[in-house]
Amino acid sequence: MRKLIVCNLISLDGFYSGPGGNIMAMPFDNGFSDYNAERLRAADTLLLGRNSFEMFRSYWPAIAEDVSQPAVEREISRLNTAIEKVVVSNGLQPNEAEGWGPTRVVRRASAHAEVAALKCGSGRDILIFGSHLLWNDLLAAGLVDELHFMIGAGVVGEGVRAFETRPPGPLRLLDTRTFEGSSLLLVQYSVER
Numbered sequence: 159m160r161k162l163i164v165c166n167l168i169s170l171d172g173f174y175s176g177p178g179g180n181i182m183a184m185p186f187d188n189g190f191s192d193y194n195a196e197r198l199r200a201a202d203t204l205l206l207g208r209n210s211f212e213m214f215r216s217y218w219p220a221i222a223e224d225v226s227q228p229a230v231e232r233e234i235s236r237l238n239t240a241i242e243k244v245v246v247s248n249g250l251q252p253n254e255a256e257g258w259g260p261t262r263v264v265r266r267a268s269a270h271a272e273v274a275a276l277k278c279g280s281g282r283d284i285l286i287f288g289s290h291l292l293w294n295d296l297l298a299a300g301l302v303d304e305l306h307f308m309i310g311a312g313v314v315g316e317g318v319r320a321f322e323t324r325p326p327g328p329l330r331l332l333d334t335r336t337f338e339g340s341s342l343l344l345v346q347y348s349v350e351r
Contacts, residue, residue: 170312173314307320
C-alpha cells in the first residue's frame with residue numbers, strides 16, 4: 159500500500175502561512191528545497207488543492223531551464239513537471255489543468271474515495287505540498303499516513319495555523335533531522351490508527 163505523506167514548512171509558533179495567508183513570510187532556508195527534492199524523487203503522485211496547484215504551476219515550469227537558479231531548484235522544477243498531479247477542486251475544469259505535465263482534476267465529493275484508491279494502487283509515495291485545507295481534510299478522514307514538517311526558526315505571530323483538525327489517532331515520531339547550513343528542523347510523524 160502506498161503512503162500519503164504531507165510535507166510542509168511551519169513556523170516555530172505553529173503557522174502554515176503568515177499574516178494575510180502570506181506563504182513568503184515563512185522561515186524558508188536551504189534545507190527546504192533539499193528535502194522537497196528528496197521527497198519528490200521517492201514519489202510518483204503529487205496531490206494538490208487548487209490554490210497550491212495554480213501557484214506551483216505559475217512558478218515551477220520556468221525554473222527548469224533558468225541557469226541563474228540553484229541546481230536543486232531546477233531539479234524540483236523538472237520533477238514537478240514529470241510527476242502525476244491530482245488536483246482536488248470543484249471549480250477547476252479539467253482543460254484548465256492542462257499544460258504542466260500529467261494532471262487530472264478530482265471533485266471534492268470524490269476526493270476521499272479517489273485518495274483511498276490511489277493508496278491501494280501500485281506505485282511510490284503520494285505527496286502533498288502546500289494544500290492546507292486539503293491535507294487537513296484528508297488527515298481528519300484517516301487518509302494521511304505521515305506528516306513531515308520542517309519547523310522554521312521564525313515566529314510569524316499570526317496567519318493560518320497548521321492544524322485545522324485533530325488527527326484520528328496519536329502521532330508517533332519516526333525521525334528528526336537537521337540540514338547543514340540550515341536552521342530548519344525536520345520532524346517526521348506517522349499517523350497511528
